[in-house]
Amino acid sequence: MIENWVPALSSYAKDIDFVFDVIFWIVIAFWFLLVEAVFLYLIVRFKKRDGVPAQYITGEIKSEKNWVHYPHLAVLACDVVILFLAIRVWYDVKQHVPPIDETVRIVAQQWAWSFVHAGADGRLDTTDDIKTVDDLHLQVGKTYAFKLESRDVLHSFSVPVFRLKQDAIPGRVVTGWVKPIATGEHDIQCAEICGIGHALMPARVLIETPEAHAAWIASKGVSGAGE
Amino acid sequence: MSAAADRPIATGRSATGMPTGRLAVWWIIASEIVIFGGLLGSYVMHRLAHDAFAEQAAHTNTWIGAFNTFVLLTSSLFAVQAHKASDEGDGKKAARLLYYTMAGGVIFLVVKAFEWTTEIQAGYTIASNTFWSFYYTAAGIHAAHVIAGVIIMGIVAQTAKKNLELQRVELIGLYWHFVDVVWIFLFPLLYIAK
Amino acid sequence: MVVQHADPAHEHGDHHATQSWVKKYLLSTDHKIICFQYMFTGMTLAIVAGFFSYVFRMQMAFPGMNVPGWGLVTPSDYNMLVTNHGAIMIFWVAMPVLIAAFGNYLIPLMIGADDMVFPKINRLSYQIFLLSVVVLFASFFVDGGGFGGAWTMYPPLMAKAEYNLTGAGSSVFLLAVALEFVAFLLGGINFVTTAMNARAPGMKLYDIPIVVWMIVIASILFMASVGPLIAGAVMMLFDQQLGTAFFDPNRGGDPILWQHLFWFFGHPEVYVVLLPAIGIVAEIITVFSRKKLFAYKTVLNTAIGTGILSFTVWAHHQFVAGIDPRMANIFTVTTLIISIPIAEMMFVYVATLYGGSITLSTPMLWALGFIGTFLIGGVTGIFLGASGADIYLHDTYFVLAHFHYTFFPIAIIGTYAGLTFWFPKMFGKEMNETLGKIHFWGTFISFNCIFIPLFFTGMLGDHRRIFDYTNFPELTTPMLENLRAFATLSLIVMLGFQLVFVYNFVTSLLWGKKAEINPWRANTLEWTTASPPPHGNWPVLPTVYRGPYEYSVPGRKDDFWPQDAKG
Ligand code: HEA
Numbered sequence: 009m010i011e012n013w014v015p016a017l018s019s020y021a022k023d024i025d026f027v028f029d030v031i032f033w034i035v036i037a038f039w040f041l042l043v044e045a046v047f048l049y050l051i052v053r054f055k056k057r058d059g060v061p062a063q064y065i066t067g068e069i070k071s072e073k074n075w076v077h078y079p080h081l082a083v084l085a086c087d088v089v090i091l092f093l094a095i096r097v098w099y100d101v102k103q104h105v106p107p108i109d110e111t112v113r114i115v116a117q118q119w120a121w122s123f124v125h126a127g128a129d130g131r132l133d134t135t136d137d138i139k140t141v142d143d144l145h146l147q148v149g150k151t152y153a154f155k156l157e158s159r160d161v162l163h164s165f166s167v168p169v170f171r172l173k174q175d176a177i178p179g180r181v182v183t184g185w186v187k188p189i190a191t192g193e194h195d196i197q198c199a200e201i202c203g204i205g206h207a208l209m210p211a212r213v214l215i216e217t218p219e220a221h222a223a224w225i226a227s228k229g230v231s232g233a234g235e
Numbered sequence: 236m237s238a239a240a241d242r243p244i245a246t247g248r249s250a251t252g253m254p255t256g257r258l259a260v261w262w263i264i265a266s267e268i269v270i271f272g273g274l275l276g277s278y279v280m281h282r283l284a285h286d287a288f289a290e291q292a293a294h295t296n297t298w299i300g301a302f303n304t305f306v307l308l309t310s311s312l313f314a315v316q317a318h319k320a321s322d323e324g325d326g327k328k329a330a331r332l333l334y335y336t337m338a339g340g341v342i343f344l345v346v347k348a349f350e351w352t353t354e355i356q357a358g359y360t361i362a363s364n365t366f367w368s369f370y371y372t373a374a375g376i377h378a379a380h381v382i383a384g385v386i387i388m389g390i391v392a393q394t395a396k397k398n399l400e401l402q403r404v405e406l407i408g409l410y411w412h413f414v415d416v417v418w419i420f421l422f423p424l425l426y427i428a429k
Numbered sequence: 430m431v432v433q434h435a436d437p438a439h440e441h442g443d444h445h446a447t448q449s450w451v452k453k454y455l456l457s458t459d460h461k462i463i464c465f466q467y468m469f470t471g472m473t474l475a476i477v478a479g480f481f482s483y484v485f486r487m488q489m490a491f492p493g494m495n496v497p498g499w500g501l502v503t504p505s506d507y508n509m510l511v512t513n514h515g516a517i518m519i520f521w522v523a524m525p526v527l528i529a530a531f532g533n534y535l536i537p538l539m540i541g542a543d544d545m546v547f548p549k550i551n552r553l554s555y556q557i558f559l560l561s562v563v564v565l566f567a568s569f570f571v572d573g574g575g576f577g578g579a580w581t582m583y584p585p586l587m588a589k590a591e592y593n594l595t596g597a598g599s600s601v602f603l604l605a606v607a608l609e610f611v612a613f614l615l616g617g618i619n620f621v622t623t624a625m626n627a628r629a630p631g632m633k634l635y636d637i638p639i640v641v642w643m644i645v646i647a648s649i650l651f652m653a654s655v656g657p658l659i660a661g662a663v664m665m666l667f668d669q670q671l672g673t674a675f676f677d678p679n680r681g682g683d684p685i686l687w688q689h690l691f692w693f694f695g696h697p698e699v700y701v702v703l704l705p706a707i708g709i710v711a712e713i714i715t716v717f718s719r720k721k722l723f724a725y726k727t728v729l730n731t732a733i734g735t736g737i738l739s740f741t742v743w744a745h746h747q748f749v750a751g752i753d754p755r756m757a758n759i760f761t762v763t764t765l766i767i768s769i770p771i772a773e774m775m776f777v778y779v780a781t782l783y784g785g786s787i788t789l790s791t792p793m794l795w796a797l798g799f800i801g802t803f804l805i806g807g808v809t810g811i812f813l814g815a816s817g818a819d820i821y822l823h824d825t826y827f828v829l830a831h832f833h834y835t836f837f838p839i840a841i842i843g844t845y846a847g848l849t850f851w852f853p854k855m856f857g858k859e860m861n862e863t864l865g866k867i868h869f870w871g872t873f874i875s876f877n878c879i880f881i882p883l884f885f886t887g888m889l890g891d892h893r894r895i896f897d898y899t900n901f902p903e904l905t906t907p908m909l910e911n912l913r914a915f916a917t918l919s920l921i922v923m924l925g926f927q928l929v930f931v932y933n934f935v936t937s938l939l940w941g942k943k944a945e946i947n948p949w950r951a952n953t954l955e956w957t958t959a960s961p962p963p964h965g966n967w968p969v970l971p972t973v974y975r976g977p978y979e980y981s982v983p984g985r986k987d988d989f990w991p992q993d994a995k996g
């Protein structure tokens with residue numbers, strides 16, 4: 009559903025949308041509508057009518073208890089399905105790490121993002137690293153690992169089109185991965201309140217074709233070094 | 236209006252058979268337990284995370300800690316006897332034993348004051364590092380409870396002397412045992428585990 | 430407040446009749462007066478927090494506009510408004526009104542006691558609560574302004590003035606919250622001990638009305654979960670004022686620790702406010718469908734089950750906060766499991782309607798409205814509980830809409846339900862039904878118009894606590910802007926309809942028709958004494974012979990059977 013409005017541009021974006029959709033169908037389209045329907049029906053059906061007294065039902069007898077007992081077993085079953093899907097996707101995104109092509113360092117601070125790209129040699133912490141502020145350059149189809157750091161308070165690195173969100177914690181390096189699957193330029197948000205500038209730290213992710221990406225690196229040349 | 240006159244009938248009832256006052260004290264103790272539980276839990280988590288804690292802890296004075304543990308335990312003993320006396324309806328004796336208990340609390344506080352001054356002179360303040368932060372915070376909150384206990388006990392002793400409200404002797408005793416038990420947890424955590 | 434004096438015949442009546450106004454309403458130890466104190470303080474703060482939401486929603490929908498009644502909303506204004514809106518609504522509206530006010534009023538009256546067992550502690554608890562309100566308001570005016578780091582108070586932002594720029598404000602705010610906790614720990618003593626020990630002769634455990642059970646369980650939940658956070662608050666205060674480093678990563682502290690302490694309390698807390706509301710609804714739907722509550726014991730068990738489970742789910746607020754990803758799986762499981770007792774509770778309420786004889790009076794409308802809307806809040810919680818989906822949804826407006834669909838039904842709809850239901854008993858007057866229905870439909874519809882759109886803005890990427898989305902190209906689309914504007918306008922409509930309530934409340938209070946002792950023909954004990962009840966509640970305290978929900982018992986000419994009626 010979400011991809012109708014927010015393009016799904018990472019390898020796992022579609023899986024996350026899928027979990028969302030399944031939950032929607034089970035919990036909203038089925039359960040919620042069902043319960044509301046029964047609820048409204050009963051209200052109308054048993055509206056006060058003269059001469060028709062209410063029935064005396066304790067709900068303590070087994071046969072009556074089953075009215076709620078069976079549905080609530082069904083809920084349990086639904087929970088199991090949802091759990092299975094949710095944990096599977098969670099595992100792919102947050103627990104297991106695929107073979108990495110390149111690593112980028114992401115540093116959050118009040119109130120800006122800075123990115124350290126591996127540069128020409130494809131390795132981080134070498135002289136040809138390219139440091140940028142507020143725009144992240146990625147090459148489509150490459151699998152990136154990111155090292156997320158914060159200089160001051162909590163921030164959260166959030167890229168809606170990737171369905172990726174991860175808090176940055178001062179004093180720690182949080183790692184994760186993402187594989188962009190289509191080119192384009194999109195928003196990066198900070199999704200954790202970080203002071204008065206919390207709304208003022210937008211950044212952009214530029215997903216480029218191999219050629220364009222190479223060109224960008226070349227344009228930076230050695231000049232970007234050291235910074 | 237006198238205290239007894241405006242006391243509602245509800246106060247006298249006991250549908251569970253357990254005295255309402257005791258229920259209330261247990262409620263207070265329970266909420267205190269979760270407070271200290273949270274604090275000590277945080278301490279243990281830090282402790283496991285940083286080995287540095289251990290050598291910091293080495294600077295605490297185990298002997299003073301041990302002495303204070305002994306003092307508190309004895310004072311609890313007096314509290315128990317005070318309870319016994321109050322059951323026998325001997326308010327005077329109960330009050331006297333409560334005074335002994337209070338004395339225990341006071342000694343504890345004096346020793347603690349002495350201990351802290353030496354620590355601070357040695358340069359270990361609450362802001363030195365997380366171990367000492369926990370050391371002063373935990374012991375400090377506990378000391379606050381000792382002070383509160385001593386004061387309340389004084390009030391209870393006053394009424395007990397006149398053979399009034401003797402049930403209170405048991406209640407303050409309960410509270411005092413709790414304060415004691417908290418220290419039983421603090422002592423090994425802050426002093427012994429090195 | 431129109432509280433009649435007890436008839437002189439009554440033991441307490443005489444000397445209280447001669448009390449001064451201050452003694453009677455400000456220093457009273459009467460549980461009914463203390464209820465009103467909590468109730469009106471809570472409502473006043475509801476108006477404050479509601480006004481805050483109006484201000485920041487205006488800014489959000491029409492960035493940079495000069496908001497009528499406030500002016501320009503700076504980023505620090507915005508954060509402060511959001512933070513305090515949330516904190517006030519939960520700690521100073523939902524808890525005082527649902528637990529303290531209704532708890533104080535209903536527990537003694539429903540179990541047939543003349544007052545709480547510790548009236549002085551009861552009064553003290555309100556006085557500390559009032560103090561916490563004063564301290565909270567003080568925090569807005571200290572230099573640097575009010576705290577704006579979200580009601581969750583995450584460090585290091587909360588801990589360091591150089592980061593939050595409200596050094597004094599954040600400490601004072603923290604102090605206010607801590608005082609509020611103390612007030613409710615004290616209040617809990619009375620709720621629990623009174624319900625346990627002061628029951629009328631003959632009232633067995635399963636004869637206690639559900640709402641009393643719920644308030645007692647909620648108090649216990651609160652007591653058992655708040656401790657670690659109180660300890661955390663002390664540590665935080667020391668970090669701010671004494672230079673300790675409990676939560677400072679650069680000096681050996683751990684900022685995530687606070688999140689655990691906060692949510693270990695924070696999640697049980699949401700059920701602390703849920704349960705009393707659920708209880709109020711139980712009382713109302715049984716009366717207005719003339720039905721015995723379906724499976725009384727089941728309701729009780731699900732409440733207790735929910736309470737126990739609620740201690741095991743807290744980290745579902747921290748899925749992407751940097752906790753060990755394997756831990757997230759455990760909390761996903763526990764979180765989804767908690768849907769089962771609550772689902773069962775919902776099913777039981779729906780089942781109670783079956784075979785009833787339903788009158789759609791104002792209280793009943795509110796009660797049914799609660800069930801209808803809370804379901805939305807509940808089911809959307811499942812999206813968030815599913816760790817995989819929460820990666821995207823975390824801290825978006827989807828979360829926000831989720832919890833407003835739980836909190837609004839609880840704190841506002843639930844309160845209105847209880848208020849309209851017990852108004853005749855509390856004040857001895859009847860409320861105007863027509864105005865009541867207008868107020869209900871107006872509030873109910875506009876409420877849905879506020880928050881349904883916010884589910885979509887959340888799904889489209891709106892994240893929380895943003896004072897101006899124009900910095901984000903993808904969040905400046907016409908669709909999103911229209912949704913935001915629509916929600917804001919609906920809010921203004923809703924606030925407008927609250928005036929209907931205030932008008933109805935005041936006029937009924939002054940000129941309303943005199944209410945009889947038992948206008949709704951209900952069973953529970955509070956309906957067996959005068960409206961309003963005298964000081965001491967009954968000239969002679971009642972005795973109980975049966976459960977609270979014996980409606981439409983076959984073979985009786987009346988369709989209700991008061992708990993204290995011998996035959
Ligand atoms: C009283 C308030 C209240 C209540 C009752 C709930 C109830 C639930 N909440 Fe909610 N929640 C909040 C208040 C509340 N919440 C608040 C305030 C926040 C945000 C805090 C902040 O960040 O500021 C929050 C945030 C929040 C999060 C974190 C989101 C994030 O920040 O990323 C999660 C995640 O698991 C969650 C889950 C749930 C679940 C599973 C329930 C369950 O209890 C719901 C169970 C009920 C049902 C499921 C409906 C009935 C069942 C059926 C109709 C049967 C069909 C159902 C199934 C088949 C499953 N909530």
Ligand code: HEA
Nearest residue numbers: 472475479482512515518579580836840844893894895927
């Ligand atoms: C009980 C809880 C509660 C309630 C009822 C509400 C009510 C409302 N909330 Fe609130 N809100 C929170 C709890 C609550 N909120 C929390 C915890 C947060 C998170 C804060 C944070 O991020 O730190 C939040 C944040 C929050 C945001 C997010 C801001 C942001 O992240 O940028 C928004 C945005 O639209 C919002 C809107 C509203 C609106 C429009 C209402 C409207 O429903 C308000 C309507 C107004 C009234 C109902 C008042 C009228 C009352 C009377 C006339 C007196 C009678 C009173 C009684 C019967 C009690 N709220």
Ligand code: CUA
Nearest residue numbers: 163198200202
């Ligand atoms: Cu950085 Cu919010």
Ligand SMILES: [Cu+2]
Nearest residue numbers: 695696745746
């Ligand atoms: Cu939760």
